Amino acid sequence: MHRLVYLLLLSVIYFLSIIIEIIEGIFIFSGQIYYLFYSIIGLIVLMPLLEYISYRKISILKFYPISIFILSTFLTILMDFNYFPALALQIIALIFSIRYIMDNDRMKKYHLVYIIYGFLMLLLSSLLRVISFERLSQVLIFNIGDDINVKGVPFFFSNGVVIAGMRYFVFSFSFQYMIIILILGFLLLENARKIIQISKVKNQGKSNLLNLTSMSFSVFSCQCETVTSIIPAIGAEILGIISLPIITESLILSIGTFLYLHFVQRERYGIFGKLWNSKKKRKGLLFIALLIMILSPILITFGVYFGLQRNLLFYFGTNLGLFAVSSLIFTRLFSEIRISIGISKVLYVVLALLTIFFMVVWYVPAVLDVAVKNGLIFSIMGLFSVLSGILLSLMLTPINKIGRSIIYEYITGMFPVVFVIVLYYTVITSSQIWPAFSITSQLIFGLVLLGISLPIMWFSTNYSIYGNYIANKDTHR
Structure with a gap:
């Protein structure tokens, strides 16, 4: 019960930060894409609850939902860090969720790598871009077709969304592509973990890291589509x-x-x-x-x-x-x-x-x-x-x-x-x-x-x- 209350609190804190921004008119939409944006927000809010379900029922997935929540909260902070009331709540949610992993997960290093992997993939693929522009008082959200020639939008970015943050950061995403990155990250870590288990030499506690490194090469190569x-x-x-x-x-x-x-x-x-x-x-x-x-x-x-x-x-x-x-x-x-x-x-x-x-x-x-x-x-x-x-x-x-x-x-x-x-x-x-x-x-x-x-x-x-x-x-x- 304590775990459920803790995770529910994370969802509530993040949800309140978004509600405050909606009330204050921080989000400005171009076209009829607000439904997609709010669907993404809804999924982020549900991640701590999915963490509780996976912890109880699906052991192989436990701590992945909370890792996704941490990454999503961090991206939200980058988008609106000039608006302090919401920023304070999001930082609290971020700190508490990181503490949850550090206190409960024996394999926390894997999930911290998962978070870092996700962030690096966003940077390498230019989904998250650092652009110098004048400080904005609002977050602009528009269809990816407004930013790129329609012929240049591949299948995995159809119906994509671009979020221009208040300063420095622009984030592009689509349901399809984010799912691809998250699934590949899951497979990368689970494969690496299994390779370490298979390669361990009994009684010596050593691991054959050659195979682990080659698997890292393999999954990195699979990211070429970004x-x-x-x-x-x-x-x-x-x-x-x-x-x-x-x-x-x-x-x-x-x-x-x-x-x-x-x-x-x-x-x-x-x-x-x-x-x-x-x-x-x-x-x-x-x-x-x-x-x-x-x-x-x-x-x-x-x-x-x-x-x-x-x-x-x-x-x-x-x-x-x-x-x-x-x-x-x-x-x-x-x-x-x-x-x-x-x-x-x-x-x-x-x-x-x-x-x-x-x-x-x-x-x-x-x-x-x-x-x-x-x-x-x-x-x-x-x-x-x-x-x-x-x-x-x-x-x-x-x-x-x-x-x-x-x-x-x-x-x-x-x-x-x-x-x-x-x-x-x-x-x-x-x-x-x-x-x-x-x-x-x-x-x-x-x-x-x-x-x-x-x-x-x-x-x-x-x-x-x-x-x-x-x-x-x-x-x-």
Whole structure:
């Protein structure tokens, strides 16, 4: 009963602050959108009560509603912090709700991270913008279509609302998009928590934080769709069309990881267990890699003949594809012929730097421009990609199976991050990274390859999680 009264008090305090602002005419609406705004306020008021229900009935959701309430109250303060009577009540509600988590939640660090995550996602996606303008005496609320060209509003921002605060802050939101951010935040934390539980080594109290970090990469990569909130005029229709399947894919993969971790804890491993123990399937993958390697000279010749190297997707695909298949082939080859290579730490670092250099140098704008215009230079790029794969194989050969899976996990985990950076740079600056390719090409490149790389990274991450779980389990039998 004490908990219910405490949470009910939080709702009442926040509700009173909004009532005071309504009475004083603080909110000014443009058009018939007040019903949507007040619906959001109603949901915020109900969050403490939903917290009580989840605490009693749905243990996995407990403390998430109150975390959402804290984030919402903080955003409300940013919007109207020049109006003191309401501000005082909102600060009281904020302090009391934070104290509730600190006093009651054994996993409070996770939920504080959830709040910080939500705030950072709002900033990174430009849903929350800091804009210098003259102090306003009221909060202006209008439809997002009044602020952005209607053609540039993607599905997840249809019927969105823009709130111009009294000073400095402008907040844009829609029901659909806020739900996406909150669900992804929930999946991020629950997946991270499960990975820590799975990776813990008994009797040592240590955790395999490699998998936790890679999962953070994964979920961060899934946030790439937030760039659609700041779509520039160029490429707006392309982003609007492609962003919906990208967001859907992100949700499906995050939910898939959540379910897979649930099954791993119950020792039901599915496809990853079969692949880990199946030499036949690994031989099939090696056969495909060999076939691609054999056909690569023909593919590159045809590509140069038809000028496909001027397409950013073909350019990158050739570079990465040859690197991937050569690393798979030579790692297996060196293992089969039992090459034993003693690599010192210094040599290991040198090989790693050379591998990175041979791959990255082809994306320096001046070098890329030459490779695009000259078919011979483009073919040489393919040879350097193969050489990078061989150098990686030399580093992987002395490492055991689990170590290899973790390295592959990090390699596959970095690509979505790179594509997200390309997207952010393109849409924020509206400028070209590579003069040889148009801005539209960069947008398509980032979105398409992000959509391709996310499932690959998802598979690699979960495969590595399974390997570490089995290793820890076998160690303590």
